[in-house]
Amino acid sequence: MKGTFSWKWAVLALSVAALVAVGCAKKQTVKSEGAPGSASAPGAITEAPVKEAPPAPVAVAPATPPASAPGIAVTEEKLSQFDDVRFDFDKSEVREDGRKACGVVADYLKKHPQAQMQIEGHCDDRGTAEYNMALGERRATAVMTYLVSLGVPKAVLSTVSFGKEKPLDPGHNEGAWAKNRRAHFVLK
């Protein structure tokens, strides 16, 4: 880009300079005080010291240590003996195939009253992360509600949404997306 403008501007600049020369000559007869030397006197410089940013008006006391320590391992796919419940795009209704999977989970939980089950809600990677985070929560909750309707005590169930952050299949096609729109059962 630097090579292209110089010609154009050189030509323009000459014509502009000519016009401006006229303008300046006229101007200085009007503005008799405005000699360039006085305008650039050192006194015209304002001081603007650069310091660290001003103190935050929002006073927040640090309540937790900096998050440098590794967190709980939430990023790994947890193995499950139960099938995932799958969903349609942007939907959270438990389909017929999902009800079958929920039935297996419900039978297990009724036979193992000590067990605690976490239901993870997941989405495919299309669309906005925030919306998918809420959609995953709604999917997990829909499965929880269905399990409760099958007679599972609510107290043994919990939900967490991972939105679109934890895809089972990293692909970008309908097959992968269908696998990723799911509720995943994890015994705690």
Next chain:
Amino acid sequence: MKRSIGAAAGAFLLALSLFPSPAFPLLYIDINAPGGKRMPIAVADVVVGPGDPSLSRGIPKILSDDLVLTDLFDLIPSTAHMETVTAAHFSGKPLSFPGWKMIGAEAVVIGNVEVGGDRLSIEMRLYDATQGTLLLGKRYTGTPAQLRSIVHRFANEIVYTFTGVRGVFGTEIAFTARSAKSRGKELYIVGMDGQDLRKVTDNRSFNLFPRWSPDGQWLAYTSFRTGTPIVYLRNVSTGAEKEVVRFGGSKAPGGFSPDGVWLYAGVSQAGNSDIYRVRVVGGAMEKVVEGWGLEVSPSPSPDGRRIAFVSDRGGSPQIYVKTIGVAGETRISNGAGYATSPSWSPAGDRIAYTARSGGRFIVATVAPDGSGSREVVSATDGDCEDPSFSPDGRSLVYTYRKRDYSALKIISSDGLRQRTLVSGLEDVGSPAWSPGR
């Protein structure tokens, strides 16, 4: 752009005869005129007293790169400069303005730097070469590590002088990217010029949805590092953190009120996400929007009176606007397809969002009353999502995604100029532009 020299010289003379002292600047750039001419500007080699001689070209390089990014200036290469600026020019000796005009410069920047130990002192001046007048002069002191931010500040002053709108150099963009090792997501920050990329979190879980406080000192974000999502405030310079929202299931901060008192967030309870706001100090929480749909992504207006948010109450996610404390919400997206992630412009006149068109996600803007919706950027081979306005409202940062490739890009709000800000990181997303510096 209106550069009032040639055509306006006559008008200026006329104005002079009508008004004894003209109140408007001679050199002026109209940033609202698309595709206008750029102002030719020369940035002279900086005079270096004691200190690193490479600064002589190094400082003009930082400044020139900034000015080029605005698309408002044409830089006259230093090889064309005819006058060597010396220390005397900072103590009364006038520049040879005819020489600068001859090479096409309408504005000239000169600088003088002195480095002593861990302090540096820079004096920068901006002249109108056509009139030979000093438009702007600043003396900065700081540490050598602050050099870039000092030069960015002066670049902002130059932009302000010619446009009336402060520049955005030195501002930063927070975003998320996937860690190849842990498969988690970490927060990152990068300068708006693409420099100074750094990782903010490193806890190998999911760290999502960064949002800046109005003073630019804090990031609100959601972290899964304890196993369940919690919204934290993190001080960007010290790393100190504070928990702000533990209540509910899924949760995502949307934005702060302009006075920094409230943090707006979408929070799920019993599978139903609503919009809440929480007092940053004290933690008191109140519900702002509720409904049977999913309500997420609150973006406060610059005057703090309204929020734009997403709700799927009508069957698909759409953008709504609500006045805080007043019943009723107005849908401003067209009701079809998929509209998410609203971001209110700093002037309050537009709301950018992600729309769905022809099977692709695109970035569009719309007036807060739902009128005048228009596309800003789309790609034939991928998706453009998650827009966030620059503090001057002239640009938007957004996510570009094509299969496994993703990048952050910046586009002018008129959709005409675009550049890549970050590429090479995996699965980047949720960019948030910091407030002005």
